[in-house]
Amino acid sequence: MRRFLSLPGGFTLPLPSRKHDSPPASVLPLPPRLVLGLQQCLPCVQPGQQVLKYQRLADADSEYGVALHAPTSGRIIAIQPQAQALPGAPLADTLILEADGRDEALPLQAGDPSRLTPLSLALQLQDMGVAGNHGPLLALDWAMQQCALPLLIINAVEDEPYLAATATLLEEQAEAFVAAIAMLEQVLRPARIVLAVSQTDSSEALQAAVSQHGWQVSTINTPYPAGDETTLIRQLASPAEAAHSLCLPADAVVAAGAAILHGQPCISRLVTLVDKLDRPGSVQALLGTPLSHLLNFAGAKANYAITHGGGLRGYALPADQADAMGLHWHSQCLQARTPDTAGQQQDCIRxxxxxxxxxxxxxxxxxxxxxxxxxxxxANAWGLQDCTLCGLCDAVCPSQLPLLDSFRHTALQYQSTQQQQQQADHARQRHRFRQFRLERDKQEKAQRLAARAAEQAAKREQTATAAPQENKPTPAAADKQAAIAAAMARAAQRNSQHLEKQSTSSADDRQADARAAAMAASRQAAIDAAMARAAARKAAQDAAKAASAGSQQVDTTAASDDKQALIQSAMQRAAMQKAAQANAAPANMDADKKALIEAAMQRAAAQKTAQANAAPTSMDADKKALIEAAMQRAAAQKAAQADKAHAPGKPEKPENT
Amino acid sequence: MTSTTMRLAPSLARRQGLTLLALLPGVLVLLMQQGRPALINLLLALYSSLLTDMTCQASRKQPLATSWRQPDCLLTGLMLALMLPMATPAGLLLAACMMAVLWRHLFGGTAHGPFHPVLVSLLMLSPWLASPLPAQNIALSLALLAGGVWLLWRRLNAWQVPAGFCLVLLVSLPLGTGWLLLQPALWLLLGWVMTDGNSTPITPRGRLIHGQAAGLLCVSFAALTHKADITPLLAAILLLMSAAAPLVDQLLQPRQRT
Structure with a gap:
């Protein structure tokens, strides 16, 4: 007879007496079909496929999922959404396996724990489908950190009423339990291991095996929620160890031992079945066994209700869907209770x-x-997140309010909204980046186009005025160092240089040729300006669009290079033009001037349209030079500026070239 | 869909039944002392409150059986019959019972009234209560004390409010207010009214402070006035403390365990 454990407030928790010779766990007959919920895993089999026992059916879809293996051989009938044996019976994808009764198994390969690291052990356990309280038995991110483990607690405390599966497990599979802990010790290398058990009599059997390994057995005598991970760690770990110690449930430890030492995936578990007479009995059941099959085995007749879990944390499941709901790893206990109509909730009497x-x-x-x-x-402000869902408040409420149900419901709801919020944030971020990327690509393309247009114009002009009148080499090397945008400036510079040269040469003797060349040059300049204008307008449009999109980078160094080149060329041009003017005949001057003015007017118009969109430019250096030369350049310069400077023409980029 | 978890505490109806049962020694003592008029008073109070409650239940379209399944109204009637003096006219007793039950139903039944119906009824009828209450009834006081202690032992009552009140009362014994301890009305209010959660704070510290404050007020008034009839005074003090209960609750939140 176990002693009554007194709870705070003077309540006593009646725990069922446990005999020393409790009946051994019976093995459930094979059910005709298995219903396997796909929680956080993705199926790797197809409906209609024939599978063997131990064959993997689903892979973990994230680091928090575990794999799923076929509990018996058979055929996959369907993968469809069905109610799960979880609070609120939510719908989730379910894999339905029709057993063929032959139970053909894949050969198992025994593993060697001596070569395992904590991370490889965690991965292997995840692949073997060994689940802990949250996700895989060993969390992958914990295993990846590879920090030293000061304390490993094996949690065999089972103090919730009606739960008896762990106690049966310890009695019947003590050797496997000890071997599993030894394996964990070998791989994880904890500084010390504590076995937390709730009763003294069954721990005596373990004492002998445990003492030779140097482990510590600790009998937990504190009241009810002592089996919780946090409570155990608080009780057993010293403050220095508390942050890094690990608490593993005993049933999962046994499953991990089987998975690593014998290569046997986790396909079954011990379930406590409580019949109408409140007699708990343990049964080894395959995962995915329909709840109706289990309850019929326990002797439940028609018109039963299902309570999933122990006496305090248990939750009700719809009995009419007992066929569709399958056993999962966290199903420690099933109770077949007739519907209790007496329990009517009333108002809180405080x-x-x-x-x-x-x-x-x-x-x-x-x-x-x-x-x-x-x-x-x-509710969160009142500490909903601190609630361990122990169910004690529900059990002592005289008004029989469904406290636990509402807390669980709200907590789950909060969790799902948090997840949705996270996903939405993620999607929003992705969308923003995509928009930014598209805009950036567009701008780069526009810049490339403008540069290419300017280069083409320059090339065409070179071929048109192929006369080898260049006295000095073009400053190609210096120009190439500048960015793509500087190409336009180069083109304009080259353009004006040719123009000056033409006018100077015409001053000497070949005036007619020179005039024709000047005319051609001015026409070429007009074409050039028109193309540059078009490119500028396009770039300005792109930039206006991009301005709303946001962040982008400006190649300021290229821009300053560009500016310097422009100033240099303007100075050169000014000097040359002065020389030309000194020598030129007035008639030729007139003709040349006319052509130049014509071109300048056109360019000025282009400049105006560009300036309507563009930010105020710093043309001080150019203005000090000759106005004509500046106007020649202006179109190309505008195009370049509109590409680079106007696009981010926003308050965050106050400095333009 | 509700979970069928195990119940560690009695249900509301059973709880109220046990509270009613705890009045049994007091009723027996009263019957032995007073005989027939006490019996008539008790029956009158019980019947009138039960009938008023059933009428209210019918008007609220609730099942009539609630009236005796949850014997709230019986408790109210019994308390009034014990508290009011034997010489009270039958009409006044009837009015008191009806008013208390109506007050309870005015706010929606058992768990909703901001003030305790017995207190409200006592205070409203105090101008018409001619004769002073039966003072210094040692046997009745002891019987009621025994019932209250039994309720505390069964954990049906929170101990903080009565403990706080008694603490102040015992500390202030040198002031000459010891006669308060022999008033049956005091023990009745302590054990059955001040332990009602609806009109007291819910946090343990809040309840302790509530009881101490009520005791302080009661002792100071008793020491100043030396008035034998303490019941209306106590009722007024307790109503005042009930009004302050939400404030006390808000100021004295227990620290959460993180």
Whole structure:
């Protein structure tokens, strides 16, 4: 007879007496079909496919998922959404396996734990489908950190009423349990290992095996929620160890031992079945066994209700869907209870019992109020996240309010909204980056186009005025160092140089040729300006669009190079033009001037349209030079500026070239 | 779909039944002391409150059986019959019971009234209560004390409010207010009214402070006035403290365990 454990507030938790010779766990007959929920895993088989026992059916879809293996041989009938044996019976993808009864198995390969690192062990456990309380038994991110493990707690405490599976496991599979802990010790190398057990009598059997390994057995005598991970760590770990110690449930440890030492994936577990007479009995059941099959085995007749879990944390499941819901790894206990109509919830009388008994020192009556109002924010402010869902407040409530149900519901709801919010944020970020990328590509393309147009114009002009009148080499080497945008400036510079040269040469003797060349040059300049204008307008449009999109980079160094080149060329041109003017005949001057003015007018128009969009430019250096030369350059310069400077023409980029 | 978890505490109806049962020693003592008029008063109070409650239930379209399944109204009637003096006219007793039950239903039944119906009824009828209450009834006081202690032992009552009140009362014994301890009305209010969660703070510290404040007010008034009839005064003090209960609750939140 176990002693009654007194709870805070003076309540006592009646725990079923456990005999020393409890009946051994029976093995469930093979069900005709298995219903395997795909929680956080992706199926790797097709409907209609024939599978063997131990064959992998689904892979983990993230680092928090675990793989799923076929519990028996058979055929996959369907993969469809069905109700799960989880709180609220949510719909999720379910794999339905029709057993063929032959139970043909894949050969198992025994592993060698001596070569495993913590990370490879964690990965192997995930592939073998060994789940802990949250996700895989060993969290992958923990295993990746490779920090030293000061304390490993094996949690065999089972203090919730009606749960008996772990105790049966310890009694019947003590050798496997010890071997599994030894394997974990070999791989994880913890500084010390503590076995937390809840009863002294069964731990005596383990004592002998445990003492030779140097492990510590600790009997937990604190009241009910002592089997929680956090409570155990708080109780057993010293403050220095608490942050890094690990607490693993005993049933999962045994499964991990089987998976690593014998290569056997996790396909079954011990379930406590509580019949109508409150007699708990343990049964080894395959994962995915329909709940109706289990309850029929336990002797439940028609018109039963299903409670999934122990006496305090258990939750009700719809009995009419018992065929569709399959056993999962966290199904420790199933109770077949007839519907209890006596329990009618009434209004809170503020007796304060829930407040007295709450192990987390919360105020369940306030929490309940806010949870009923779906006021998640306020419920969190009252500590909903600190609630361990132990169910004690529900058990002591005289008004029989569904406190635990509403807390669980609201917590799950909060969790799912958080996940959705996270996904939405992620998608929004992705979308923003895509928009930015598209704009950036467009701008780069526009720049490239403008540069190419300017280069083509320059080339065409070179071929038109192929006369080898160049006295000095073009400053190609210096220009190439500048960025793409500087090409346009180069083109304009080259353009004006040719023009000056033409006029100077015409001053000597070949005036007619020179005039024709000047005319051609001015026409070429007009064409050049028109093309540059078009490119500038296009770039300005792109830039205006991009301005709304946002962040982008400006090649300021290229721009300053560009400016310097422009100033240099303007100075050269000014000097040359002065020389030309000194020598030129007035008639030729007139003709030349006319052509130049014509071209200049056209360019000025282009400049005006560009300036309407462009930011104020710093043309001081150019203005000090001759105005004509500046106007010649202006079109090309505009194009370049509109490409580079105007695109980010926003407050965050106050400095333009 | 509700979970069928195990119940560690009695249900609301059973709880109220046990609270009613705790009045049994007091009722027996009263019957032994007073005989027939006490019996008539008790029956009158019980019947009137039960009938008023059933009428209210019918008007609210609730099942009539609630009236005796959850014997709230019986508790109210019994308390009034014990508290009011034997010489109270039958009409006044009837009015008191009806008013208390109506007050409870005015706010939606058992768990909703901001002030305790017995207190409200006592305070409203205090101008017409001619004769002083039966003072210094040692046997009745002891019987009621025994019932209250039994309720505390069964954990049906929170101990903080009565403890706070008694603490102040015992500390202030040198002031000459010891006669308060022999008033049956005091023990009745302590054990059955001040332990009602609806009109007291819900946090343990809040309840302790609530009881101490009520005790302080009661002792100071008693020491100043030396008035034998303490019941209306106590009722007024407790109503005042009930009004302050939400404030106390808000100021004294227990620290959450993180």
């Amino acid at each position: 007796c304060g019992d829930c407040l007295r008994i709450c192990p987390s020192k919360l105020q369940p009556q306030e929490l309940y109020w806010h949870c009923q109002q779906d006021n998640v924010e306020t």
